[in-house]
Amino acid sequence: LELIEIAKNNEGIFIKTRDLILDLILCKNITEIISLTEREFQGKFNSDICKILFFKENINLPKGRVIDPKVAHKVVGGKYNTKDIYCGPASKTESDYLFRKKSGIVECVLIPIKCPDCPGLLALGSKSSGVYSEDYDSMFLEFVSQVLANLIERNNF
Numbered sequence: 001l002e003l004i005e006i007a008k009n010n011e012g013i014f015i016k017t018r019d020l021i022l023d024l025i026l027c028k029n030i031t032e033i034i035s036l037t038e039r040e041f042q043g044k045f046n047s048d049i050c051k052i053l054f055f056k057e058n059i060n061l062p063k064g065r066v067i068d069p070k071v072a073h074k075v076v077g078g079k080y081n082t083k084d085i086y087c088g089p090a091s092k093t094e095s096d097y098l099f100r101k102k103s104g105i106v107e108c109v110l111i112p113i114k115c116p117d118c119p120g121l122l123a124l125g126s127k128s129s130g131v132y133s134e135d136y137d138s139m140f141l142e143f144v145s146q147v148l149a150n151l152i153e154r155n156n157f
Contacts, residue, residue: 013137013140014140016040016044016045017140017143017144019040019044020036020037020040020044020144021144021147023036023040024036024037024147024148024151025151027151027155028155029060029155030060030061030062030118030152030155030156031062033148033151033152033155034052034062034065037050037052037122037144037148038050038051038052041124045124047124047125047126048104048105048125048126048127048128049099049103049105049124049125050122050123050124050125051098051099051122051123051125052065052113052120052121052122052123052148053065053066053067053072053098053120053121053123054066054067054113054118054119054120054121055067055068055069055072055119055120055121056069056117056118056119058117058118058156060118060155060156061118071097072097072121075093075094075097076094076097076098076110079094079108079110080110080112080121081112082112082114082119083112084112085109085110085111085112085138085141085142085145086108086109086110087107087108087109087132087133087134087135087136087138088107088108088132088133088134089106089107089108089129090105090106090107090108090125094108095108095125098110098123098125099123099125103125103127104127105125105126105127106126106127106128106129107125107126107128107129107130107131107132107133108123108124108125108126108132109123109124109132109136109138109141110122110123111123111124111138111141111142111144111145112145113145113148113149113152114145114146114149115148115149115150115152115153115156116153117153117156118152118153118156120148120152122141122144122145122148124141
């Protein structure tokens with residue numbers, strides 16, 4: 001019975017991810033990519049908040065999306081790196097920095113967007129504990145991150 005539940009859950013994640021990717025492919029610019037991704041994660045994927053942020057200025061990025069990498073390293077450097085996905089608790093300072101003050105986020109997932117010209121971060125937040133624990137299955141998030149990196153790179157000109 002437990003295997004059936006896991007299979008159904010995985011199928012649901014696959015369908016939502018597939019639909020997101022197919023919609024992302026149709027986006028005409030980086031602003032649309034960011035907007036759609038955040039809306040879908042907050043809607044279909046049930047994240048309390050989703051934020052895409054970047055570490056390098058770029059004329060094609062919407063305002064308010066670039067954060068200083070040195071400041072980011074000071075605030076979330078213990079949890080975020082450019083190679084691994086982090087799942088787990090977020091301090092008030094970290095959640096205020098990534099999401100906004102008074103967001104109420106207590107757990108997060110930090111996914112690097114490995115785009116050479118536009119390195120960034122896909123951040124998901126939860127107001128509840130136990131949602132994004134260390135054993136959260138993040139394989140689909142790595143795939144979404146790779147797609148985002150490729151689409152952002154393609155739309156960067």
